[in-house]
Amino acid sequence: MDRKFQIGEIARFFDISASTLRYWEDKGVLHPGKKSENQYREYTIEDLMTISDVIFYKNLGLQLKEICGMEASTPKQHQELFAEKIVELKRQQEMLTRRMKKLRYHMQAVEMLEMLKAQPYQETDIDTDCVVSFDLIERDKLCRYIENPYLYTRVQDSQSLPQEQRGITVSADMSSSFPESSILWQKQSARYITFLMKEEVTTGFPNDLPEHLVYIQETYRTGAIISRFLLCAQENGKTYDFYKTFVEIQ
Secondary structure: OOOOEOHHHHHHHHOOOHHHHHHHHHOOOOOOEEOOOOOOEEEOHHHHHHHHHHHHHHHOOOOHHHHHOOOOOOHHHHHHHHHHHHHHHHHHHHHHHHHHHHHHHHHHHHHHHHHHHHOOOEEEOOOOOEEEEOOOOOHHHHHHHHHOHHHEEEEEEOOOOOOOEEEEEEOHHHHHHOOHHHEEEEOOOOEEEEEEEEEEOOOOOOEOHHHHHHHHOOOOOEEEEEEEEEEEEEEOOEEEEEEEEEEEEO
8 A cells, every 4th residue: 555644744854844735735736635534635655756846846946837837848848948947047147146246345345444444544546547427316327326336436625625526436448438527537647645534424414534634734735535435334323424535645
């Protein structure tokens, strides 16, 4: 006599819940028998094979309604379905790659913040070629910012700090695609000192840029100021926008 299995045994054997097995039955994937005296489900060896196949196909990303039709499908229909799944997986893979890239940007921003705290006022080359104006209603530029917030850049001059301009950084080869009137700053042969600038997210948005400038100007004449956004975070109970700031020195 063929052995029969109860739903609890099957659930433990496949490490899936009994409710999942009942759901598959409701959707027509499984057809277990039932004892006449108590209507308890009984699963056969054939049912174990069916469940194994369902798990196999689900691991391939197939939906239950697709699995239900597998046995009635021709080899060509199998091939077409699997080809669709490969395309779908490639899209998911691309999405995950973009998501990982964004997470790495954020991790790098945190690492940069800590490095600037530990080593302020280092002379370094500036890491942007061109800054163009940025208005939040400009969809293309907004999408660039969403992909990488570090592109958001503020442009100032040491002699006129309040006249701040806000833009987004672009590569040198892309600068020609923007009208000249939108270019706020372009990289020149100059020396720069970098430090961490923080701006409190509160009324008036006070920042510590003037304090940094006073210190640097004890040694150098200063020119353009380029501040690139790192992240918004709390420090000592206050919320700040943190920027990697470059000051042109002579």
